[in-house]
Amino acid sequence: MRSNHSGYSRLTTFHKLSAVGLAATGAAALVFTVTGNAAAQTQSVGIKPVAWNAKAPATVDQSTLTRHATDAAAKAKTEADTKKKAAAEAGRDRAKGAAAGRSEARKPVRVAPKSYADNLDGWISQALDIMHAKGIPGSYDGIKRNIMRESSGNPQAINDWDVNAQAGIPSKGLLQIIDPTFKAFHVDGTSWNIWDPVANIVASCNYAAKTYGSMDNVNSAY
Secondary structure (H helix, E strand, O other): OOOOOOOEHHHHHHHHHHHOOOOOHEEEOOOEEEEEOOEEEEEEEOOOOOOOOOOOOOOOOHHHHHHHHHHHHHHHHHHHHHHHHHHHHHHHHHHHHHHHHHHHHHHOOOOOOOOOOOOOHHHHHOOOOOOOOHHHOHHHHHHHHHHHHHOOOOOOOOOOOOOHHHHOOOEEEOEEEEEHHHHOOOOOOOOOOOHHHHHHHHHHHHHHHHHHOOOHHHHOOO
């Protein structure tokens, strides 16, 4: 073989190339052996081993898996219990609200007592309310007209000269009613005192309703 350049030999088909790998030992060497007419030249080139970077799969402990599953189940149960408790509380609140509504509905309606003036107009108005509640007919105008004829609106008026007075039972009050008639036609809820203006009107109107159909139909002594 002829050398083209000093220190270098051209490889031909007669040359042999051998490589020996030593990867198993963690090191590698590539050995070139050149054989030719010249003296055999051997050159070794060191190759740095390549590190194995792949990680082996981690091994999960069975107790860890069990613990995680238990924790997840406990969390799910807690959430379910919380929702169930909230739903139960909401149901109780609705039930309480409904019960309160029913209780309010059952309460009797209380009407504040009506006030009446302590005069002829007030006495007639109060008497009419009682009469209407008891089903006794009569009107404001009819009652007032007869009161003015009988007593001129004086609740203490008394007749001490007519036949009733001569019999010892004088006519008394706004509508000049005698004691026996007052007692016979007295209306519950009113005073038993014949001089009470409201009681006097109601009893007199009750008598007139039974005898004449209504105080409105009375136009003279009755």
